Amino acid sequence: xxxxxxxxxxxxxxxxxxxxxxxxVVYHCHHFNLFLEQTIDDAxxxxxxxxxxxxAAREAARQLLSGVxxxxxxxxxxxxxxxxTTLFKKMGHGTLQILSDYEGGEAFGEYLHxxxxxxxxxxxxxxxxxxxxxxxxxxxxxxxxxxxGLEPDAMLVTETECSxxxxxxxxxxxxxxxxxxxxxxxxxxxxxxxxxxxxxxxxGLHEDKIIAIANGLRDFTAQVEGDERGLVEAxxxxxxxxxPSYYNRISYDxxxxxxxxxxxxxFALTELLKESGHVxxxxxxxxxxxxxxxxxxxxxxxxxxHELLASFIAIGRALGFGKWTIKDFIPGEKLVLRTPTSYxxxxxxxxxxxxxxxxxxxxxxxxxxxxxxIDDLDWSQEIDFSQDLYLSLFKKGAKWDTQExxxxxxxxxxxxxxxxxx
Amino acid sequence: xxxxIHNMAAHIDGLKALFIIAMxxxxxxxxxxxxxxxxxxxxQIASYFGDMVRANRQGLNVxxxxxxxxxxxxxxxxxxxVMHELKNDFVAVAIFEARISLGMLRxxxxxxxxxxxxxxxxxxxERRSQGIRIVDFLLRYAPDPxxxxxxxxxxxxxxxxxxxxxxxxxxxxxxxxxxSAKTILGLSQIDI
Numbered sequence: 001x002x003x004x005x006x007x008x009x010x011x012x013x014x015x016x017x018x019x020x021x022x023x024x025v026v027y028h029c030h031h032f033n034l035f036l037e038q039t040i041d042d043a044x045x046x047x048x049x050x051x052x053x054x055x056a057a058r059e060a061a062r063q064l065l066s067g068v069x070x071x072x073x074x075x076x077x078x079x080x081x082x083x084x085t086t087l088f089k090k091m092g093h094g095t096l097q098i099l100s101d102y103e104g105g106e107a108f109g110e111y112l113h114x115x116x117x118x119x120x121x122x123x124x125x126x127x128x129x130x131x132x133x134x135x136x137x138x139x140x141x142x143x144x145x146x147x148x149g150l151e152p153d154a155m156l157v158t159e160t161e162c163s164x165x166x167x168x169x170x171x172x173x174x175x176x177x178x179x180x181x182x183x184x185x186x187x188x189x190x191x192x193x194x195x196x197x198x199x200x201x202x203x204g205l206h207e208d209k210i211i212a213i214a215n216g217l218r219d220f221t222a223q224v225e226g227d228e229r230g231l232v233e234a235x236x237x238x239x240x241x242x243x244p245s246y247y248n249r250i251s252y253d254x255x256x257x258x259x260x261x262x263x264x265x266x267f268a269l270t271e272l273l274k275e276s277g278h279v280x281x282x283x284x285x286x287x288x289x290x291x292x293x294x295x296x297x298x299x300x301x302x303x304x305x306h307e308l309l310a311s312f313i314a315i316g317r318a319l320g321f322g323k324w325t326i327k328d329f330i331p332g333e334k335l336v337l338r339t340p341t342s343y344x345x346x347x348x349x350x351x352x353x354x355x356x357x358x359x360x361x362x363x364x365x366x367x368x369x370x371x372x373x374i375d376d377l378d379w380s381q382e383i384d385f386s387q388d389l390y391l392s393l394f395k396k397g398a399k400w401d402t403q404e405x406x407x408x409x410x411x412x413x414x415x416x417x418x419x420x421x422x
Numbered sequence: 423x424x425x426x427i428h429n430m431a432a433h434i435d436g437l438k439a440l441f442i443i444a445m446x447x448x449x450x451x452x453x454x455x456x457x458x459x460x461x462x463x464x465x466q467i468a469s470y471f472g473d474m475v476r477a478n479r480q481g482l483n484v485x486x487x488x489x490x491x492x493x494x495x496x497x498x499x500x501x502x503x504v505m506h507e508l509k510n511d512f513v514a515v516a517i518f519e520a521r522i523s524l525g526m527l528r529x530x531x532x533x534x535x536x537x538x539x540x541x542x543x544x545x546x547x548e549r550r551s552q553g554i555r556i557v558d559f560l561l562r563y564a565p566d567p568x569x570x571x572x573x574x575x576x577x578x579x580x581x582x583x584x585x586x587x588x589x590x591x592x593x594x595x596x597x598x599x600x601x602s603a604k605t606i607l608g609l610s611q612i613d614i
């Protein structure tokens with residue numbers, strides 16, 4: 001049996017996407033993961049929200065695990081399950097124990113990313129009413145299906161105890177899923193698909209600097225993997241290597257449902273999807289730039305707005321978000337972020353065709369957060385990226401207005417986001 | 423801050439602040455703070471301690487033990503806080519330095535609150551609508567207050583514009599906002 005080593009992860013110079021074997025992956029923090037899932041449940045209600053999250057997780061994890069388990073050349077089901085749980089841990093999602101065969105069984109989780117980080121972020125403020133490790137549940141279902149060669153919707157996994165509800169560990173039941181309808185396979189977003197697409201790249205500002213920083217960061221993150229708990233705790237956040245197909249499916253399926261059933265609140269949904277990106281980039285990019293690791297690689301962060309911007313754009317590329325470039329930048333006034341690749345549009349156009357409206361919500365929130373990081377913080381001082389700082393900055397609303405003026409999703413050659421003072 | 427409250431409070435040894443709160447909506451009626459405490463947000467303090475008094479009233483009611491003589495004392499390393507019922511559904515929150523003994527504090531407070539009671543209006547306080555109260559409550563306690571109205575909008579189907587102007591909300595809309603507040607805060611019941 002061959003477990004994955006760091007060479008399984010590849011980064012594309014062409015697209016600035018990242019892959020684990022053939023599956024696109026990105027790094028995202030717990031702020032993004034929790035806020036996005038909360039938004040899905042707010043829109044659909046918990047009952048429907050958990051189904052959407054479970055199905056999306058199972059589908060995305062199946063794509064990943066099919067490749068990884070095959071590459072591992074594991075012979076027995078026990079070995080194949082070990083490959084799945086080892087990978088889960090390496091990706092920073094926590095520790096899983098799967099005790100199931102093709103008839104069903106049970107599974108247990110400790111330090112699962114969603115439940116554990118929810119408790120750390122919100123546990124002292126509010127009470128969790130429902131289990132929230134639906135990504136882990138979908139992953140377990142996919143693992144059992146792939147390990148035993150079952151159909152893609154053969155297993156149902158339900159979380160019965162969750163650490164976010166103060167249980168000592170997470171517990172899951174694994175059962176056969178009885179479905180009335182035959183499984184309908186949907187097109188998957190693969191490395192081959194992403195890399196075969198033609199892109200129109202136009203060099204932006206500070207390109208050489210961005211490439212150099214991004215390459216250094218990629219070398220650094222290649223070594224990052226879950227600790228003994230299966231968590232990646234770095235830069236003041238919990239980091240996961242995650243599956244953009246999962247994020248995209250839950251976001252766009254929810255948007256489609258809202259558009260059809262409650263169009264009057266679509267604006268609220270898109271604002272919250274943007275906020276997921278905003279809270280993520282503010283905390284993660286800010287945390288990276290103010291970290292000891294950054295100082296070790298590149299020295300203390302500069303206070304020059306152009307230097308800061310180049311660093312943030314490089315971080316975006318290194319985390320697998322796409323080939324972000326700076327089209328225009330006037331400190332204190334305006335940022336034009338342009339990208340010929342985005343993981344959101346890569347998914348949307350394959351699954352849904354061309355969109356009527358720009359819908360790169362993550363990029364919108366990210367660009368807005370970058371302007372806040374540059375303009376509203378004093379980088380000559382040590383910055384504590386705490387929840388208090390975040391809330392104090394945005395208590396009275398965002399100071400920046402963001403417009404996606406061009407979108408890959410609508411058939412344009414690039415996504416462009418313009419951020420200006422309100 | 424009114425001159426009357428200033429005159430009653432400013433000379434009291436060890437008194438850091440005095441807040442007069444109109445219940446049951448926990449609205450700031452009047453306040454005095456010593457010059458050292460200028461950075462305090464009086465409206466926010468009134469809201470949080472007003473909520474505490476309201477919860478305390480509800481708890482005492484369950485015990486059939488509520489009286490208008492109710493007083494809550496909170497001691498921290500630096501301060502002694504006393505919340506005391508006044509007439510006409512007002513509440514006083516007095517904050518003393520920790521060095522002031524409880525005996526001296528009670529004596530000073532008794533004199534002070536007798537004077538405060540004299541100047542309180544006799545008019546009945548009109549309660550704000552349920553919609554306003556729930557929205558305010560969420561803005562105080564939701565984990566991400568900057569995003570909470572968008573969350574409520576998404577959960578209830580009520581537009582953001584309506585939520586930003588909750589005076590216009592119907593009883594039915596207020597009830598659905600209350601349900602969403604329970605989900606957001608993880609509470610089985612909200613009594614406000």
